[in-house]
Amino acid sequence: MTHVLLRHRDIPNINTIDVYKKNGGFEAFKNAVIKMKPEEVTNVVKNSGLRGRGGAGFPTGMKWQFMDNKNWPHYVVANADESEPGTFKDREIMEQNPFQFLEGVALASYAVGANAAYVYLRGEFWQVAKFLDEKIAEMEEAGFLGDKLFGTDYSLRIYTHLGAGAYICGEETALLESIEGKRGQPRVRPPFPPSFGLYGKPTVVNNVETLTNVPLILSKGADWYKSIGTADSAGVKIFSLSGRVKKPGNYELPFGKTFRDLIYGEGGGIIDDRPIKAIMPAGASSSLIVADDKALDTILDYASVRTLGADLGSASVIVIDDTVSIEWVISKTIHFFKHESCGKCTPCREGNHWMLSVVNRIEHHHNPEDVELLLNVAKQMQGKCLCALGEFATMAVVTGIERFPQDFKA
Amino acid sequence: MSLAEKYPKEIRQILAKYPPEHKRSAVMPLLHLAQLQEGHVDRHAMQEIAALLEITETEIASIIGFYTLYHDKPEGKLRIQVCTDLPCALRGADKFLADLCGKLGIQPGETTPDGLVTVEAVMCLAACDKAPMFQTQGTNGIEYHEHMTVEKTMELIDGFKKNDGEVK
Numbered sequence: 417m418t419h420v421l422l423r424h425r426d427i428p429n430i431n432t433i434d435v436y437k438k439n440g441g442f443e444a445f446k447n448a449v450i451k452m453k454p455e456e457v458t459n460v461v462k463n464s465g466l467r468g469r470g471g472a473g474f475p476t477g478m479k480w481q482f483m484d485n486k487n488w489p490h491y492v493v494a495n496a497d498e499s500e501p502g503t504f505k506d507r508e509i510m511e512q513n514p515f516q517f518l519e520g521v522a523l524a525s526y527a528v529g530a531n532a533a534y535v536y537l538r539g540e541f542w543q544v545a546k547f548l549d550e551k552i553a554e555m556e557e558a559g560f561l562g563d564k565l566f567g568t569d570y571s572l573r574i575y576t577h578l579g580a581g582a583y584i585c586g587e588e589t590a591l592l593e594s595i596e597g598k599r600g601q602p603r604v605r606p607p608f609p610p611s612f613g614l615y616g617k618p619t620v621v622n623n624v625e626t627l628t629n630v631p632l633i634l635s636k637g638a639d640w641y642k643s644i645g646t647a648d649s650a651g652v653k654i655f656s657l658s659g660r661v662k663k664p665g666n667y668e669l670p671f672g673k674t675f676r677d678l679i680y681g682e683g684g685g686i687i688d689d690r691p692i693k694a695i696m697p698a699g700a701s702s703s704l705i706v707a708d709d710k711a712l713d714t715i716l717d718y719a720s721v722r723t724l725g726a727d728l729g730s731a732s733v734i735v736i737d738d739t740v741s742i743e744w745v746i747s748k749t750i751h752f753f754k755h756e757s758c759g760k761c762t763p764c765r766e767g768n769h770w771m772l773s774v775v776n777r778i779e780h781h782h783n784p785e786d787v788e789l790l791l792n793v794a795k796q797m798q799g800k801c802l803c804a805l806g807e808f809a810t811m812a813v814v815t816g817i818e819r820f821p822q823d824f825k826a
Numbered sequence: 827m828s829l830a831e832k833y834p835k836e837i838r839q840i841l842a843k844y845p846p847e848h849k850r851s852a853v854m855p856l857l858h859l860a861q862l863q864e865g866h867v868d869r870h871a872m873q874e875i876a877a878l879l880e881i882t883e884t885e886i887a888s889i890i891g892f893y894t895l896y897h898d899k900p901e902g903k904l905r906i907q908v909c910t911d912l913p914c915a916l917r918g919a920d921k922f923l924a925d926l927c928g929k930l931g932i933q934p935g936e937t938t939p940d941g942l943v944t945v946e947a948v949m950c951l952a953a954c955d956k957a958p959m960f961q962t963q964g965t966n967g968i969e970y971h972e973h974m975t976v977e978k979t980m981e982l983i984d985g986f987k988k989n990d991g992e993v994k
């Protein structure tokens with residue numbers, strides 16, 4: 417199958433505007449602005465079954481329908497924060513197939529009546545932001561962005577906004593605070609961004625990969641997209657494969673392949689052909705899955721991965737082999753979340769602090785009581801934090817201790 | 827020289843991105859700009875940005891403190907920020923960092939005695955399939971260096987020293 421998102425792998429130089437145009441680029445946007453009502457665009461996306469690729473899997477068309485039409489202006493924000501350890505797909509899209517992503521931003525903006533859209537990139541993507549700025553300027557010059565597009569009354573501008581190193585800014589309300597020039601700390605939700613977003617105005621926040629699906633959905637139709645994937649999860653997904661595999665990288669697959677296809681087929685198997693031990697399907701915030709035959713034969717879609725006691729999330733699949741201790745794995749994830757906790761709510765701030773001191777102690781001296789204590793702290797954090805970061809921090813800890821008890825014995 | 831004198835065009839472009847009644851949004855790009863030359867944001871730049879955006883210096887300081895890429899103190903002219911997060915660590919990043927620091931005779935977080943190079947361990951940089959890797963923060967902004975070895979890194983540092991503080 418040819419790629420839907422990583423089209424640069426089939427079409428050389430698609431990151432230049434001429435090649436993108438020659439391959440049907442901007443026709444979906446032009447057609448939508450000239451011939452379709454905004455709500456028709458939303459309906460096509462809704463009927464396609466597209467779900468958000470940033471982690472939560474929320475239906476995209478439905479999110480667009482939630483926009484409050486009594487409060488204006490509207491904004492679209494593309495989430496290019498990409499900071500979940502193990503995730504590196506949005507960067508490849510923006511560097512290699514930037515126009516398809518930007519056309520997705522434009523279509524989302526037209527669908528919700530936004531005249532301004534922001535792309536929020538993590539600060540480390542400094543070069544990517546510079547590159548996108550050039551691509552945006554080319555689109556303006558070619559008449560795909562700016563005032564009175566295609567002879568209609570619709571105007572649109574896209575701007576990049578660079579973060580400065582903070583995982584929490586991937587959380588949509590922290591991200592909005594950050595664009596507003598504040599510290600990136602999450603807001604209490606509800607209200608959700610479609611009613612109270614950027615500058616208090618209705619805002620759609622979507623992940624880069626989510627938006628990159630939209631141009632082809634508009635040009636080929638909802639039924640085409642729905643025919644790919646599984647009944648639960650329509651379409652294609654980019655899997656960022658990392659860890660102890662021979663060929664780490666991004667792989668775009670239709671939903672419905674198995675972990676085995678991904679890890680042994682695409683990824684070439686485990687380094688030195690060692691036995692596989694554990695899988696984290698959604699980056700550092702994943703549950704740890706015991707990589708037995710049942711898990712390896714499980715289908716990759718949102719519902720099936722859940723049967724293994726884990727979420728597919730952003731599909732950042734970290735592979736762990738038998739040379740690695742799960743105790744070491746969770747000490748890495750705890751270090752990460754302790755560092756990234758924004759400090760706003762007490763359970764997350766204090767919980768991560770305590771998890772780090774206990775895991776440091778366990779690393780130096782194995783005491784079964786400390787393992788119990790660690791599990792206890794993690795469980796006490798669950799369900800009590802302001803945003804999902806606190807919850808994420810506990811996932812590997814709880815499932816690591818419960819599913820790999822042998823790794824926590826002296 | 828003030829930021830306004832040094833970067834008049836850049837500042838105008840940054841302010842144009844946001845609605846005039848929300849010009850506070852420009853604080854992050856302005857801090858990035860202020861940091862370019864010296865590698866950190868000094869007191870004068872903070873005062874100037876505060877006045878321009880009509881917010882307090884304390885608020886600016888709290889923003890600098892919150893985000894890891896802003897620095898309020900001078901360090902090495904070149905910051906080498908090695909990712910040692912879980913996926914990279916599964917592909918040898920911890921050893922790479924230890925070997926590099928050994929070669930430079932410093933500990934992670936320290937600066938070489940000539941004041942040129944600071945080596946730090948950082949969290950995931952979205953390049954997990956290309957470990958060992960690091961980013962450099964210097965006068966060129968931020969650049970990625972992927973599939974690195976200690977030898978290649980030492981060459982980069984030598985080049986940096988020869989070119990008088992430019993990564994080439």
Ligand SMILES: Cc1cc2nc3c(=O)[nH]c(=O)nc-3n(C[C@H](O)[C@H](O)[C@H](O)COP(=O)(O)O)c2cc1C
Binds near residue numbers: 468469584587622627
């Ligand atoms: C701590 C935290 C970090 C997140 N990081 C990201 C991220 O880097 N990129 C992203 O697209 N979504 C991230 N999300 C999810 C966003 O809050 C939001 O759900 C998403 O951008 C919505 O887009 P989608 O519906 O297209 O997936 C994060 C959420 C949390 C709680």
Ligand code: FES
Binds near residue numbers: 503909949952953954
């Ligand atoms: S873990 Fe190092 S770049 Fe992701």
